[in-house]
Amino acid sequence: MAINFKKFVPRPGLVNKQGRLPDPSELVCVEVPKVFDQCLIKRCLVYADGPDTLTTDEELRSNPLENPKRYLSSRDFKVRLLSVDKIPLKGDPNFKKIILNYVISFYSDYMDDNGATQCEFYEIYRTDVVGKFYCPDSIAQISATSDEECEDEDLNIIKLEMVAEALAGEIVEDEAGEEVLDITLGYFIVVKCQLLVQLLIPTYDYCPTPREACEEDPEEDPCERFEKAPVPRFYPDQNLDPLFPEYDETER
Template sequence: MGHENDRVVAGLISERDLCKIREAVCIQVEKIFDSCREKDCIEDARVLFKNTESIRKIIHRAINVKAKRAEVVDVYSDIEPVPFKRGFYTVDIKFFIRVELDFFVPRENGSTRIITRKGLVLFDKKVILFGSEGSVKIFKAHFSKCGADDEGSRLQQDNLPFSKIEVADPIALSARIQESCDKYFDDCCNIEKMPRSVCNLFGDEEDVDLDDADDIVEDEFGRRRVLVTVGLFSIIKLARLVQLLIPAFDFCVPNKECVASTEDDPCELFDTIEFPVDEFFPPQIFDFPGALEAVKEMQEGIEGNKNNSFGE
């Protein structure tokens, strides 16, 4: 930690700071009782679209599709106790992943048109985590200077376990168009049937004029749909509200003044920004953090796969 007038302030801590602990304080915090990390490869997941009539024409005419990017827009989770396993809970999770796709549609003149559309991928998973036991209700009341406290005591929350899901930006690995000759092929599901909070994230997309689009006949053969493969990294936690006793040095008083930008001279603020050299001159592989190690790992993986294939 830093020091100001022999006071301990926020920052790195040293051994001499330990003797300056003033008291033990009781705080209420979210304690993580259990957590796990997941690396999921969501392979050949079906993509749902909002304007199904328009996208069917595009998919019917497309000769290829490319996955540009993916984003987790919402996560639903449900917690249930595990029967005959005290303290453990199942966490059922549904990920709503928005993907952006480029469709390559040929024109009559021989050129190719790229049409970008956004779709939705659903992914479900279930994990088991330890969440301990106990159930209490937490009531709170605010102090009022005049008379009784406002509305008296009110239920704030309980201390039952709750889940917290952290996700990194997914990696859009691949996309393809699947042909189906099944006469019972069902492609009726679309984004309109998703929760409203998710559906509102997809705006209305304009229809595009396609050559010979009116010649498309809806029959039992030749049905197509889009499948994508997405890589997803997540951390799933199970937490409770608990009271912890921790050592405290002092109140956390800010030790620096706020830095405000000046409206009179915006160039003065601009002068404080360093020139973005890396934007103009991308770093070489030996300057990029972890790049050489990554290349080495990939080469070792390739050699290992070769040795395994030869051994077979």
Template structure:
């Protein structure tokens, strides 16, 4: 096997000073997207559902991403490409008014959204064995990884765009859904979906970045953040026009450098320095 002797390298333009060999997750493909999630049904516990049934009006307060379940499967007859199926779980907090000029009651519920994208993840034919260090114990042997790339999803805090109440007779049919137990435990009980009663629909705006990566050994210099340059392939064909005009919040995904924060002028200048 050929040996590689790595020496520090001075570069004329000052981009980097040395090349290093690292074992890291290489991003083979990624996409960034913003979705307007219209009329997501909010599921409540039995106690909170009784509060919704007595409501005459609601006002949205906030929404938070609880978790994202990801599943990666190879795309048939398309070597190297994989479909990433994602299920988003949101905790939605609203103020519920049961009478005019009354104090609101604040409750939380669950909203869900499914999304699929197709990305390139390359191919591999090896099994990877590794262990984790345990203090005062034998190293724990991890299970060998599957021959699939790892999917990573980054989500910014959702923007609550609207919320509305709907009488049971006015709502579209909504089949009962199976909600994982670990999600239900966050709300302190089962979340219903089949019991007749008023239904709350909420519209959210979310920004996401989805990546497919594999662990490889690379000799690399360091330049800058790798911001996706294309949009995700989404099944939604009816986005909100207002939400489309909101710029992608790059700084929330890629925090500024220390020198960017030392600028005396406020607000800070865009990434790249004070000048």
């Protein structure tokens, strides 16, 4: 039996596979970027002098450091798309060869001999080629207006989404005898081709006004919080094999 719409409160959340939703109140047309194709770039880069390759980058070495003691960690990873070249493929111009030029930036922290934390800034300029990418051109031409200007919008969007981390950091001596920090960088980049389209979707009206939850929690006495806390486990789980085999239907 379907859920009574009067008892249904529309809100974001998981949809139970066993449950049923009431019929939507209306169909609406929304304008959103739709992903037409995507692919994954996975790289593990180490420092090496000379031209960049699929596994090396000469910009993964810092400037000379003053009395470094040890590498700590890296943070604030960002990716910025610099330029995109789209070359239509013969036979189907909707498929294109994509040449991406982008830069990855981050900070690496290290400790000096005085125990103070210092940091180095890295910018890694990379070029990658996607051999065959479904990135069709928009059929409709749209012009947007505002109070300030009127200009044609770029309907085809190439978007990069990145997850990156410094896999290792090592303080070494360079050819001049200076101490430098070499970073091993690992990252995943999802390349997306998006096109601004109009989609027809079912809706349940506007999202309801959220409950009042933007108030600061009152400070709780630490001893009161300790009294309410459950008793901790004193021993870890034992690594034991089961005494009996799993239940077997043939035993019935």
